Amino acid sequence: MKVLLLYPKFPKTFWSFKYALYFIDKKAAFPPLGLLTVASLLPPGWEKKLIDLNVRSLDEKSIEWADFVFISAMDIQKESALEIIKKSRKMGKRVVVGGPLFTTNYEEFLGKVDCFILGEAETALPGFLSDLKKGILNNIYKCDSWPNINEIPIPSWDLIRIKDYASLCVQFSRGCPFNCEFCDIVILNGRVPRMKDKEKILIELEILYRKGWRGNVFFVDDNFIGNKAKLKNEVLPALIEWMKEKKYPFTFNTQVSVNLADDKELVEMMVRAGFTTVFVGIETPGEESLRGCGKMQNVNRNLLESVKFLQNCGLEVQAGFIVGFDQDTSTIFDRMIRFIQGSGITTAMVGLLQAPAKTRLWQRLKKEGRLTSQTSGDNTDCTMNFIPKMDQKSLITGYKKILNNIYSPKDYYNRLINFLKEYRPKKKRRYKPSFADFRTFWRAFWILGIREKERNYYWRLLFWGLFRRPKLLPALIEMAIKGFHLRKVSEKYLH
Numbered sequence: 001m002k003v004l005l006l007y008p009k010f011p012k013t014f015w016s017f018k019y020a021l022y023f024i025d026k027k028a029a030f031p032p033l034g035l036l037t038v039a040s041l042l043p044p045g046w047e048k049k050l051i052d053l054n055v056r057s058l059d060e061k062s063i064e065w066a067d068f069v070f071i072s073a074m075d076i077q078k079e080s081a082l083e084i085i086k087k088s089r090k091m092g093k094r095v096v097v098g099g100p101l102f103t104t105n106y107e108e109f110l111g112k113v114d115c116f117i118l119g120e121a122e123t124a125l126p127g128f129l130s131d132l133k134k135g136i137l138n139n140i141y142k143c144d145s146w147p148n149i150n151e152i153p154i155p156s157w158d159l160i161r162i163k164d165y166a167s168l169c170v171q172f173s174r175g176c177p178f179n180c181e182f183c184d185i186v187i188l189n190g191r192v193p194r195m196k197d198k199e200k201i202l203i204e205l206e207i208l209y210r211k212g213w214r215g216n217v218f219f220v221d222d223n224f225i226g227n228k229a230k231l232k233n234e235v236l237p238a239l240i241e242w243m244k245e246k247k248y249p250f251t252f253n254t255q256v257s258v259n260l261a262d263d264k265e266l267v268e269m270m271v272r273a274g275f276t277t278v279f280v281g282i283e284t285p286g287e288e289s290l291r292g293c294g295k296m297q298n299v300n301r302n303l304l305e306s307v308k309f310l311q312n313c314g315l316e317v318q319a320g321f322i323v324g325f326d327q328d329t330s331t332i333f334d335r336m337i338r339f340i341q342g343s344g345i346t347t348a349m350v351g352l353l354q355a356p357a358k359t360r361l362w363q364r365l366k367k368e369g370r371l372t373s374q375t376s377g378d379n380t381d382c383t384m385n386f387i388p389k390m391d392q393k394s395l396i397t398g399y400k401k402i403l404n405n406i407y408s409p410k411d412y413y414n415r416l417i418n419f420l421k422e423y424r425p426k427k428k429r430r431y432k433p434s435f436a437d438f439r440t441f442w443r444a445f446w447i448l449g450i451r452e453k454e455r456n457y458y459w460r461l462l463f464w465g466l467f468r469r470p471k472l473l474p475a476l477i478e479m480a481i482k483g484f485h486l487r488k489v490s491e492k493y494l495h
Contacts, residue, residue, distance in 0.1 A: 182360075225263075
């Protein structure tokens with residue numbers, strides 16, 4: 001068989017980092033790890049091609065070549081996925097789809113594709129392959145049990161050009177022990193974290209190392225610290241030794257729950273292993289809203305102190321924030337601005353609450369008759385898929401007020417300086433600038449320092465860093481570039 005694996009386009013959102021990629025000569029932030037893994041699950045004799053539409057365009061010749069078109073997508077990629085499906089079907093190709101978009105909302109696509117692979121492909125795909133041999137394909141193949149992810153094959157990295165991406169990816173675990181009302185992770189991956197052994201992780205990192213990758217590696221886990229004991233006793237000690245032996249070729253980032261701040265030993269081990277950044281779901285400074293959505297790991301703690309602790313230990317904290325909870329009042333907007341500015345969280349992803357399909361929130365709102373549509377997957381586009389308790393016009397106006405404040409050059413650069421005052425990174429090796437770094441510096445110099453209106457703030461930041469934290473200049477420029485991206489995305493919704 002000839003299989004064309006397609007990854008749909010992302011629109012310009014906070015997560016795409018589209019406006020930042022130009023500075024570093026990259027075409028996409030992350031590769032499609034899910035499709036690369038699916039490719040390795042297919043029979044070895046099959047011919048496979050992978051096209052990431054965020055990197056290159058899709059031509060008819062590639063579709064004509066294929067016997068099957070495989071598509072994996074998230075909600076945010078829905079529009080692009082529908083275009084690919086329509087084009088492929090028009091050319092008479094059999095279309096097989098999977099991933100979060102289709103797993104939680106496949107009913108919307110019935111009649112539009114040939115086969116659904118719902119849930120984790122490791123247990124859903126074998127049924128499809130078996131029936132294909134018999135020539136009796138069904139429409140739906142479901143994941144009937146959680147797979148042992150330690151037995152998952154190595155992703156087919158040869159199908160992409162790794163230099164097109166700002167970061168590569170590995171996966172240590174699936175699942176999250178928490179059950180936040182608005183989150184679909186427990187639907188997609190369960191509440192009991194399943195993990196890979198240290199040997200498996202080191203093999204995957206070794207492959208990236210031998211391919212010549214030197215840079216950031218994103219552990220894509222929804223909650224990297226779902227099993228702290230295994231991390232502290234097995235994985236991190238092995239990772240620390242491997243990184244030391246290889247002279248620290250990578251930096252790592254991942255997603256964690258805020259209770260990481262309760263375990264100083266774990267934090268220190270992560271930093272020693274090469275972790276420099278963590279994304280935390282803070283959501284809101286309003287404890288009533290946290291209780292209302294079931295995010296109990298954030299309750300009864302000083303969230304600001306937790307953030308500062310992680311920064312002091314050498315981790316940049318990025319965070320997600322949400323407005324639109326039933327318990328939110330008109331004071332939440334100013335409270336959110338004060339919290340974000342005081343925290344020094346530069347990459348603050350603020351969105352309106354959405355109710356993803358099949359989540360506990362979705363089920364509750366459906367029962368209450370408040371659902372209005374499917375989620376767009378983009379919680380920053382000033383739309384909602386349910387009727388909020390707060391007046392919707394007031395809610396969107398308040399949301400725009402947050403964006404207008406935290407991403408304005410003045411507030412963003414002030415927040416960046418506040419962060420750098422707290423940040424205590426642990427340098428593992430001496431920084432050696434490359435030609436690409438110089439090119440990034442000059443593009444930032446021209447765009448941020450001369451062309452854009454923020455230039456006065458940019459130069460103030462550079463001089464502050466030069467005299468106060470000269471060793472952090474590369475990180476400082478990188479964060480200024482990210483701020484430019486966040487500002488450009490938010491401007492789209494403010495006008």
